Amino acid sequence: MRAILNVALLCSVVSLAGILPAAAQTTATPAVAAAQVQAPAGGGAPTCLKCHSTEAKVSPILQTPHAVKGDPHSPFGQEGCEACHGPSAAHVTSRKNEPAVVFKGPSTSSVAERNQQCLTCHQSGLRMNWQGSQHQRNDMACNDCHTIHVSKDPVLVKATQPEKCFTCHKEQRADSFKFSHHPVREGLVVCSDCHNPHGAPGPKLLKEFTVNDVCFTCHMEKRGPLLWEHQPVRESCITCHSPHGSTQARLLVQRSPYLCQECHANSGHQATPLAGQSLPGQIAANVRLMARGCVNCHTQIHGSNSPNGAFLTR
Numbered sequence: 001m002r003a004i005l006n007v008a009l010l011c012s013v014v015s016l017a018g019i020l021p022a023a024a025q026t027t028a029t030p031a032v033a034a035a036q037v038q039a040p041a042g043g044g045a046p047t048c049l050k051c052h053s054t055e056a057k058v059s060p061i062l063q064t065p066h067a068v069k070g071d072p073h074s075p076f077g078q079e080g081c082e083a084c085h086g087p088s089a090a091h092v093t094s095r096k097n098e099p100a101v102v103f104k105g106p107s108t109s110s111v112a113e114r115n116q117q118c119l120t121c122h123q124s125g126l127r128m129n130w131q132g133s134q135h136q137r138n139d140m141a142c143n144d145c146h147t148i149h150v151s152k153d154p155v156l157v158k159a160t161q162p163e164k165c166f167t168c169h170k171e172q173r174a175d176s177f178k179f180s181h182h183p184v185r186e187g188l189v190v191c192s193d194c195h196n197p198h199g200a201p202g203p204k205l206l207k208e209f210t211v212n213d214v215c216f217t218c219h220m221e222k223r224g225p226l227l228w229e230h231q232p233v234r235e236s237c238i239t240c241h242s243p244h245g246s247t248q249a250r251l252l253v254q255r256s257p258y259l260c261q262e263c264h265a266n267s268g269h270q271a272t273p274l275a276g277q278s279l280p281g282q283i284a285a286n287v288r289l290m291a292r293g294c295v296n297c298h299t300q301i302h303g304s305n306s307p308n309g310a311f312l313t314r
């Protein structure tokens, strides 16, 4: 008798083992498998709102684009709350935090599982390069930045977006307090004017392929074309400027003459009293004394369109 039972048990284990992987294969991705263990409760948002409608931290979603029932692409136009939280029939009947409720609860779902819920609707557009991006690789979830149950997501508002980014990016926060800075703290420029936090084909999550193309979106007059170009300006603006903030005026990485003398010799210039002579140590001292304001004369430092602008002085 016992032997027969054991055989039967063994058989069921074997057959289960045969069936389970097959079942798992039919689910969309392993990441969302947990959410699909439960059946959907159905009935859309009203099913959930029976219990959750009065909660201050839940109901503001009703004022967002996600709750537009007339939009067939929106969660409320589809399965309602379950479009994000996953099929939750067991949760509804048990009235407890059943694990299948994605995003919150005792077994708070994995980052991959949560992101999959959002990406089913938001894969394209700005998220085209999400996979493999710096934030994705560092295990960030969409809702590390986005707050869903509020009438206006703070990360989408110019005045409040930087604070969200600053929670992790302390260096940029420090830069924003420096004497010269892009008016990010003032709410005129935002991180997402220059960066796409969802991923980018170029470096540093920049919205354009090159640094200069990013800068040109606002500083168009620097694009040219110019008759007389200053080579480092064509190469990269951040050779001389630090994008987030600097203790030097005009976001400069250094003040002149030191900035200019990184590349230009400090001897033989007409602006120095010892022009043309070669007394190395002394000349260096004099150049700094007499010609510290290189841009006082070389005013067209980004390039010139004057026929006589070869030396960037006009």
Ligand code: HEC
Binding pocket: 041, 047, 048, 049, 050, 051, 052, 081, 082, 085, 088, 089, 091, 092, 095, 096, 097, 101, 102, 103, 104, 105, 106
């Ligand atoms: C019959 C009442 C009831 C219904 C219907 C119901 N819930 Fe809940 N839900 C609860 C209770 C009770 C809790 C536990 C609350 C707590 O611990 O603060 C909860 C917790 C949750 C949580 C986790 C909150 C947290 O703080 O961890 C989520 C998410 C959630 N419910 C979503 C849903 C969704 C989505 C639906 C519809 C499919 C739904 N609920 C339907 C009663 C309900």
Ligand code: HEC
Binding pocket: 045, 048, 049, 052, 057, 058, 061, 066, 075, 076, 080, 081, 082, 083, 084, 085, 103, 104, 143, 146, 147, 148, 149
């Ligand atoms: C667009 C996706 C989305 C939809 C639709 C959605 N939620 Fe949520 N919900 C989330 C996310 C994400 C969280 C985690 C908290 C956060 O990051 O804002 C959450 C959190 C919650 C919580 C826990 C709140 C807390 O902070 O303790 C409850 C309860 C909840 N949702 C219920 C609902 C109910 C009920 C509905 C339908 C009326 C609903 N959700 C619709 C994405 C969604």
Ligand code: HEC
Binding pocket: 064, 065, 066, 071, 073, 074, 075, 078, 083, 084, 117, 118, 119, 120, 121, 122, 142, 143, 146, 148, 152, 153, 156
């Ligand atoms: C069932 C599809 C669906 C799901 C799931 C979904 N969204 Fe959306 N989402 C939409 C639609 C539709 C809009 C409104 C149309 C638009 O602006 O593209 C929208 C708008 C947004 C917006 C802009 C809101 C605004 O105020 O302008 C953000 C941000 C967003 N979703 C993030 C998320 C995140 C994060 C998740 C996962 C927690 C998520 N969505 C899940 C369909 C969805």
Ligand code: HEC
Binding pocket: 115, 118, 119, 122, 125, 126, 127, 130, 135, 140, 141, 142, 143, 144, 145, 146, 155, 156, 161, 192, 197, 198
């Ligand atoms: C590092 C923070 C961060 C993360 C992580 C993040 N977002 Fe965003 N998201 C933003 C910011 C900032 C904006 C505003 C972008 C803009 O205005 O150009 C935005 C805008 C959006 C919008 C509305 C604009 C549009 O594309 O129509 C959607 C939808 C959205 N995000 C979905 C997602 C989804 C889905 C994920 C997860 C895969 C995600 N986001 C992860 C910061 C983030």
Ligand code: HEC
Binding pocket: 134, 135, 138, 140, 144, 145, 155, 161, 164, 165, 166, 167, 168, 169, 191, 192, 195, 197, 203, 204, 205, 206
């Ligand atoms: C939860 C923490 C967190 C938040 C919030 C966050 N980031 Fe990040 N960010 C990271 C991590 C971790 C990395 C990858 C590590 C690194 O390269 O420094 C990263 C990388 C980056 C990079 C690329 C750095 C590089 O060297 O390639 C940029 C740009 C960036 N984040 C901008 C933003 C912006 C803009 C926001 C707000 C919309 C934001 N981040 C919000 C954690 C965060």
Ligand code: HEC
Binding pocket: 162, 165, 166, 169, 172, 182, 184, 189, 190, 191, 192, 193, 194, 195, 204, 206, 211, 214, 238, 243, 244
């Ligand atoms: C005016 C455009 C601009 C704005 C606004 C801006 N950035 Fe940047 N950011 C850049 C450029 C350009 C780089 C590339 C710097 C480099 O390659 O050395 C960069 C690099 C970064 C890096 C990588 C730093 C490193 O040393 O590798 C992070 C992180 C970052 N930015 C975060 C932010 C955050 C957070 C905000 C908002 C507070 C922000 N940025 C606003 C242009 C900008």
Ligand code: HEC
Binding pocket: 180, 181, 182, 183, 188, 189, 190, 193, 194, 211, 214, 215, 216, 217, 218, 219, 237, 238, 241, 243, 249, 250, 251, 252
């Ligand atoms: C979203 C638009 C925008 C982008 C993109 C942008 N800037 Fe700016 N920039 C501004 C604004 C606005 C100011 C402030 C103008 C003012 O105060 O009159 C400014 C000011 C400056 C200043 C002068 C700062 C001062 O103290 O007077 C420099 C230098 C500068 N930007 C360089 C750059 C560089 C380099 C880039 C590319 C990495 C860049 N900007 C990208 C909008 C932008």
Ligand code: HEC
Binding pocket: 212, 215, 216, 219, 222, 223, 230, 232, 233, 234, 236, 237, 238, 239, 240, 241, 250, 252, 295, 301, 302
């Ligand atoms: C060789 C160094 C150098 C490079 C490279 C450079 N700049 Fe400048 N930039 C300066 C100096 C020096 C000043 C200060 C001029 C002054 O004080 O009159 C300045 C000032 C500025 C200003 C504020 C004053 C004005 O002219 O509007 C902006 C904006 C600016 N630069 C943008 C850019 C952009 C965009 C790029 C890339 C296309 C760039 N810079 C590349 C050296 C440089």
Ligand code: HEC
Binding pocket: 230, 231, 232, 239, 240, 256, 259, 260, 261, 262, 263, 264, 294, 295, 298, 301, 310, 311, 312
């Ligand atoms: C990153 C290196 C670099 C920096 C920093 C730099 N320059 Fe230049 N500069 C060059 C190069 C390269 C040329 C082109 C030289 C050539 O064509 O022989 C040039 C050309 C010039 C010219 C035109 C004269 C000529 O020989 O063509 C002037 C004037 C000039 N720079 C002034 C300055 C001033 C003033 C500063 C500081 C605000 C400065 N440069 C910063 C690299 C630099």
Ligand code: HEC
Binding pocket: 256, 257, 260, 261, 264, 268, 269, 270, 271, 287, 290, 291, 292, 293, 294, 295, 296, 297, 298, 311, 313
């Ligand atoms: C008093 C005005 C003035 C000042 C200050 C000045 N320059 Fe000049 N610079 C000129 C003029 C004018 C020329 C044209 C060439 C000539 O006549 O020698 C020139 C030519 C140049 C050239 C191209 C010729 C060469 O000698 O290679 C460079 C590079 C240059 N300056 C860099 C600088 C740097 C770097 C500084 C700051 C340390 C500086 N200049 C300060 C007026 C000035």
